[in-house]
Amino acid sequence: MNAVLNVLLDIFRQPSIIVALISLIGLSVQRKSFSDVLKGTVRTLVGFLVLAAGANVVVGALTPFGDMFQHAFNVQGVVPNNEAIVGQVLLDYGSAAALIFFFGMIVNIALAATTRFKYIYLSGHVAFYMAAMIAVILGVAGFDTWAVVLWGALAQGLVMTLSPALVQPFMRKVTGNDDVAIGHTGGVGIALSGLVASITRGKGTSKSTEELQFPKGLGFLRDTTVIVALSMGVIYIIVALFAGSEYVRSTLSDGQNYIIFALMQAATFSAGVFIILAGVRVVLAEIVPAFKGISERIVKNARPALDVPIVFPFAPNAVLIGFLASFVGGIVGMVAMVFMGTAIIVPGVVAHFMTGAASGVIGNAAGGRRGAVLGAFANGLAITFLPLLLLPMLGEIGFSNSTFSDADYGIVGLFLGWLSIGGGQIAVIAGIVLALVAVYLVSLVMGRRAKNNAGTSAEPPVGSSEAEPVTSVGSSASSAETAKQ
Numbered sequence: 001m002n003a004v005l006n007v008l009l010d011i012f013r014q015p016s017i018i019v020a021l022i023s024l025i026g027l028s029v030q031r032k033s034f035s036d037v038l039k040g041t042v043r044t045l046v047g048f049l050v051l052a053a054g055a056n057v058v059v060g061a062l063t064p065f066g067d068m069f070q071h072a073f074n075v076q077g078v079v080p081n082n083e084a085i086v087g088q089v090l091l092d093y094g095s096a097a098a099l100i101f102f103f104g105m106i107v108n109i110a111l112a113a114t115t116r117f118k119y120i121y122l123s124g125h126v127a128f129y130m131a132a133m134i135a136v137i138l139g140v141a142g143f144d145t146w147a148v149v150l151w152g153a154l155a156q157g158l159v160m161t162l163s164p165a166l167v168q169p170f171m172r173k174v175t176g177n178d179d180v181a182i183g184h185t186g187g188v189g190i191a192l193s194g195l196v197a198s199i200t201r202g203k204g205t206s207k208s209t210e211e212l213q214f215p216k217g218l219g220f221l222r223d224t225t226v227i228v229a230l231s232m233g234v235i236y237i238i239v240a241l242f243a244g245s246e247y248v249r250s251t252l253s254d255g256q257n258y259i260i261f262a263l264m265q266a267a268t269f270s271a272g273v274f275i276i277l278a279g280v281r282v283v284l285a286e287i288v289p290a291f292k293g294i295s296e297r298i299v300k301n302a303r304p305a306l307d308v309p310i311v312f313p314f315a316p317n318a319v320l321i322g323f324l325a326s327f328v329g330g331i332v333g334m335v336a337m338v339f340m341g342t343a344i345i346v347p348g349v350v351a352h353f354m355t356g357a358a359s360g361v362i363g364n365a366a367g368g369r370r371g372a373v374l375g376a377f378a379n380g381l382a383i384t385f386l387p388l389l390l391l392p393m394l395g396e397i398g399f400s401n402s403t404f405s406d407a408d409y410g411i412v413g414l415f416l417g418w419l420s421i422g423g424g425q426i427a428v429i430a431g432i433v434l435a436l437v438a439v440y441l442v443s444l445v446m447g448r449r450a451k452n453n454a455g456t457s458a459e460p461p462v463g464s465s466e467a468e469p470v471t472s473v474g475s476s477a478s479s480a481e482t483a484k485q
Helices: 002-012 015-029 034-073 082-114 124-140 145-175 187-200 216-222 224-243 245-252 258-298 308-314 316-340 349-399 407-452
Strands: 077-080 119-121 303-306
Touching: 015 034, 034 082, 034 224, 034 245, 034 258, 077 082, 077 349, 082 119, 082 124, 082 145, 082 258, 082 349, 082 407, 119 145, 124 145, 124 349, 124 407, 145 187, 145 303, 145 308, 145 349, 145 407, 187 349, 187 407, 224 245, 224 258, 224 349, 245 258, 308 316, 308 349, 316 349, 349 407
Parallel strands: 119 303
Antiparallel strands: none
8 A cells, every 4th residue: 555655656746747637638638649648748757847947947047047147246136037946946856746737638628617807728738837837936935735736726817717708808909809818927017018008108109019110130139049048148158257267267167267167058048948948748638638628628719828928020120129128127126126226137038029019019019119018017016126135035945146037027926925924824825815716706796797787798808808809000910920939
């Protein structure tokens, strides 16, 4: 009996096996053939191991960067990068994160089926990263493993349901309909971009970013691998110059030229991100279709919440403007932290590219060129200061050279972390339960309002606009390819 129990414990300590089992269950429920089930399960297992290997590569590249940064500026430099921090989290919380991810998707489907929040979150990679962060915070709060999974899954499901609804009023301005939503952990920052753009919008018609003739020579910025390598190369070289050739050669590079060393570390960082994304795609290629098929049978009038690149073709110029404006916001925030004497959050290129680009498109739709710049700049500040506030909530992991980057991580992490600090486990449980009750109360109110509007068309999901369709600024679809992740 003990031998069987030990085997089961060994299985659930391996997140790669758990994720493979999720794929096995999902494909089996849909009555796929034995060949398809076997292929999907094995591909999921191998894909997750590729993801973990890439995380190790990224972490290895960030370690010398943190050393150089601290030596050069006598401060703690933290790079917000989800792949890197998840690689560290999986060592201690991998099984709990995998279970939260699995049951959180079920909670999301259940909420979409029983409330007016009709959003099915299909961006599985960032959902898994969110599950990892929730596992850390609840673990630091002292919850037993079963409680981490239970309350973590409820929190995960709430986030996956509410984040797309928050962005949807602005998303509708981009697409002109309610057919699709954004499902990404940058939802709060992207919604903030739309809000800032709406507030700062001038009178009359705002000019769109798409009226600009952007040089074709900057098209390489649409390739994440290239922009990560180049941007991180510049950052690594600057830090290496300040750290000094003697320190790098004697302490970090084993005698290698310090500029070459910096460039190779930046390229290694980019390679690690590329490997992680490749592994994620393999995993999600098997899991997401299974959950999508199940959700379509259970949830009527559901809206798929997809990753941020779905908005890129609507305003390609805004993609580039948004990235640059968000990155500038990150630099401004970093400089402010130097004067504040806090830990330094170094702008994470991946986060600023993905969420900044989406913020630029949303901001452009809500407020034209000005909205694209100011909205994305606000997102840049948000994803700089939120990770700073989140660091103490992550325990020992918060003292590493990386942290979670996007705005949703900061909001959810601070909500759970402050509850834990203020009232312990009871407060955390109460906060999650109250949030769940609030979702159903809002849904009930919206349902009653829909019944009172007799003779009108069916009410759109919560989070979407009931106004007449808005023609977005520059919202006509472009033939440009969706940016690579």
